[in-house]
């Protein structure tokens with residue numbers, strides 16, 4: 030699939046910004062499964078590309094990969110071939126929409142879900158080799174707190190932890206953050222609250238989690254973005270066409286576009302756009318107060 034949408038002049042600006050620097054590695058993780066990581070990763074990759082970034086999307090849910098399914102791709106090789114030494118990373122890369130490049134994972138291979146540490150190191154080293162030829166390496170990680178997940182998240186420049194407003198997802202997100210924060214070289218960690226009822230709902234979730242983290246772990250966790258529950262998203266998954274392409278004006282698409290701008294540094298974290306569209310004045314939302322003094 031190749032959807033012809035022109036890259037705009039932001040591409041040149043971004044290229045100039047990143048020239049001579051290695052790319053930014055952003056991982057997407059979650060404590061609980063099924064909270065929307067893969068759909069966020071796929072749509073965010075496209076939203077970033079739309080803003081001029083060169084993106085490599087890595088399916089690091091190595092045992093049960095499905096980035097390729099959400100994108101409607103049928104890749105001949107996966108990261109399993111790389112780990113087995115049969116293909117190089119560049120041979121496994123497949124083109125996606127808006128010139129994003131995808132490193133597909135294998136599905137149904139338990140040995141990939143729990144790689145021998147030496148193989149995991151090899152894979153991370155290989156990925157490092159890609160950093161010079163792209164702006165953003167976006168990693169869709171497996172859910173949970175396993176060593177493999179932690180090694181991907183800790184090898185990143187920034188980690189986005191996805192949670193829904195459900196207490197089970199929030200508790201598991203906290204457990205993952207706790208493990209990450211224990212690590213001396215933990216990268217920046219921010220929350221994305223997915224399937225939120227509205228912005229207030231998302232902000233309440235993020236505020237509670239942030240306060241608990243600050244109290245018990247001595248470190249705040251902020252919110253990078255919020256994505257509303259959007260009935261068009263499951264439809265897009267069924268059609269295997271990412272939401273930001275099939276429904277660019279849908280609420281979740283707009284929220285993901287805002288998140289892309291936050292990650293590229295061209296928009297402060299406020300969610301003002303979404304709040305305004307919902308008719309919820311930000312003043313009532315307490316959204317300016319992140320992190321609280």
Ligand SMILES: Nc1ncnc2c1ncn2[C@@H]1O[C@H](COP(=O)(O)OP(=O)(O)OP(=O)(O)O)[C@@H](O)[C@H]1O
Nearest residue numbers: 062063064065066067068172224257258259262263
């Ligand atoms: N904002 C949203 N609105 C409505 N449905 C959503 C939203 N985000 C995700 N979903 C639905 O939630 C389901 C799970 O999404 P997804 O596969 O992206 O989660 P995941 O965190 O990657 O799961 P896993 O942990 O198994 O890898 C999908 O069926 C998707 O359609």
Ligand SMILES: [Mg+2]
Nearest residue numbers: 066067068090
């Ligand atoms: Mg997933």
